[in-house]
Amino acid sequence: MxxxxxxxxxxxxxxxxxxxxGTSVQNRIADAAIELxxxxxxxxxxxxxxxxxxGLTPGALYNHFSSKEQLLFVLIRDVHLLADxxxxxxxxxxxxxxxxxxxxxxxxxxxxxxxxxxxxxVANREYVTLTDARRREITxxxxxxxxxxxxxxxxxxxxxxxxLPGGHGPTAAALTANVISTICANISEWTQENYPxxxxxxxxxxxxMALRLAGATRPLQER
Amino acid sequence: MxxxxxxxxxxxxxxxxxxxxGTSVQNRIADAAIELxxxxxxxxxxxxxxxxxxGLTPGALYNHFSSKEQLLFVLIRDVHLLADxxxxxxxxxxxxxxxxxxxxxxxxxxxxxxxxxxxxxVANREYVTLTDARRREITxxxxxxxxxxxxxxxxxxxxxxxxLPGGHGPTAAALTANVISTICANISEWTQENYPxxxxxxxxxxxxMALRLAGATRPLQER
Numbered sequence: 001m002x003x004x005x006x007x008x009x010x011x012x013x014x015x016x017x018x019x020x021x022g023t024s025v026q027n028r029i030a031d032a033a034i035e036l037x038x039x040x041x042x043x044x045x046x047x048x049x050x051x052x053x054x055g056l057t058p059g060a061l062y063n064h065f066s067s068k069e070q071l072l073f074v075l076i077r078d079v080h081l082l083a084d085x086x087x088x089x090x091x092x093x094x095x096x097x098x099x100x101x102x103x104x105x106x107x108x109x110x111x112x113x114x115x116x117x118x119x120x121x122v123a124n125r126e127y128v129t130l131t132d133a134r135r136r137e138i139t140x141x142x143x144x145x146x147x148x149x150x151x152x153x154x155x156x157x158x159x160x161x162x163x164l165p166g167g168h169g170p171t172a173a174a175l176t177a178n179v180i181s182t183i184c185a186n187i188s189e190w191t192q193e194n195y196p197x198x199x200x201x202x203x204x205x206x207x208x209m210a211l212r213l214a215g216a217t218r219p220l221q222e223r
Numbered sequence: 224m225x226x227x228x229x230x231x232x233x234x235x236x237x238x239x240x241x242x243x244x245g246t247s248v249q250n251r252i253a254d255a256a257i258e259l260x261x262x263x264x265x266x267x268x269x270x271x272x273x274x275x276x277x278g279l280t281p282g283a284l285y286n287h288f289s290s291k292e293q294l295l296f297v298l299i300r301d302v303h304l305l306a307d308x309x310x311x312x313x314x315x316x317x318x319x320x321x322x323x324x325x326x327x328x329x330x331x332x333x334x335x336x337x338x339x340x341x342x343x344x345v346a347n348r349e350y351v352t353l354t355d356a357r358r359r360e361i362t363x364x365x366x367x368x369x370x371x372x373x374x375x376x377x378x379x380x381x382x383x384x385x386x387l388p389g390g391h392g393p394t395a396a397a398l399t400a401n402v403i404s405t406i407c408a409n410i411s412e413w414t415q416e417n418y419p420x421x422x423x424x425x426x427x428x429x430x431x432m433a434l435r436l437a438g439a440t441r442p443l444q445e446r
Binding site for chain 1: 264266267348351352388389398402405406409424427428431432435436438
C-alpha cells in the first residue's frame, strides 16, 4: 500500500470494484450513479442525470435496470456482499485465535469503508431510502455483517480472551459488534482532510481500538 | 430514570425540548416536521405535508419560517446547540479529573442521542442536505462538539491519565474524540428493539467503552 493519504479520489483496488453488471456499459452506469448518489444523494438524482453523466440516452438505463431504485439497490447490495465475502475470508484465514480474528475483521471492513469511500458512503447512507423487500434484504445483509463480529466477540468472551463491556453474553457481544462495525463504517463519512492516514495506519489504529473495546486480555501476535 | 426500555415513543424530558420558536404554533410545526423528516426524510417532505400534519393551511408555515430548508436548519441548529450547552455544563460540573470529565461528556451526549431519538437522528442524518452558509454553520457546531471531547482527551493524555490509540498529540485526541462522539450519536440510529437498555444502562456501558478507547489508566471514581 502506497504511503499517500487516502482521499475521495484515491483509485480503488480492482478487488473492490463492484461485481455489478459486468459489461462496460453497466460499469459506466454504476460509476456515474455512485458519483451522483454520493454528491447529491439518491433522492435528488434522476435517471436522466445518470445517463447524461455517462453519455447515454435517458432510456438506455432501462436496458440494464428497471428503475433508479433498482440500480441503487443493486449497488448497495453488491457493496455489502463484497464486504461480507472479504470479511468471512479474512476471519477464516486468521485462524482460531479470537484476537487475530477480530483484528482481521476490522482490517477487512476498514479496507471497504476507506478505499472505495464514495460507494461505501452511498451504501451506508442511502440504504435507508430503499423500501419493502429491497430494504429488508439490505437490512439482513447489514445484520449478517455485524453478526460476523458478534460471533468472534462471543467466542472470545466465552474462552476468556475478551472481557466485553457490559457483560459476557450475546447481548454484550452484539452491542460491541455494533459499535466496532459502526466506527469502521463511519470512516466513509470522513473528508480525510482532518485525518490524513494511510490505509495501513488506519487499520492499525482501529485494530487497537477494537481490541480495547472488546477488552482483549492479550495483545495481537503479529504473524 | 424509570427502568423502561427507550423507544421512539418515549416522551422526551422537558429540558430536551427544542428552544425553537416559543409559541405553541411553532412548537406544533417543529414537532410535525421532526416526525415527517424522521419517517421519510427532509427531501421527500413538503411544506404541505408539514402544515397538514399540524392542521394549518399550507401558507401558515411561512409566517414562521422562510422555507422548508430554513425550518430544517433551525431544527438541526437547535438540536446541536442544546447538546453543546448541556455538554459544556456537564464537563464543567465534573471538575478537573479527565476521567470524570470524559464520563460526563459521554453521559451528556448519550442523553441527547437516545432520549429525543427522532430529532437526534434527523439532525445527524439531514444536516448533509443543507447548503452553503447553513451547512457551514452546522458543520462548525459539530466540529465544536467534537472539540469538547478532544480537549478533555488531550488534557488527559498530557497528564498521563489517558494513553490514546495511535499517539498522544492533538491528532490522536481528535481521532479518538471523533470515534467516541460517533458511537454516542449513532445510538439515534438504533431501533432499540435489539438493545433494550435504559438510559442509565446505556450511559454506564458507553462510559466504560469511552474510557477503554481513551486508554484510561485509572477507573472512574463514582461521586
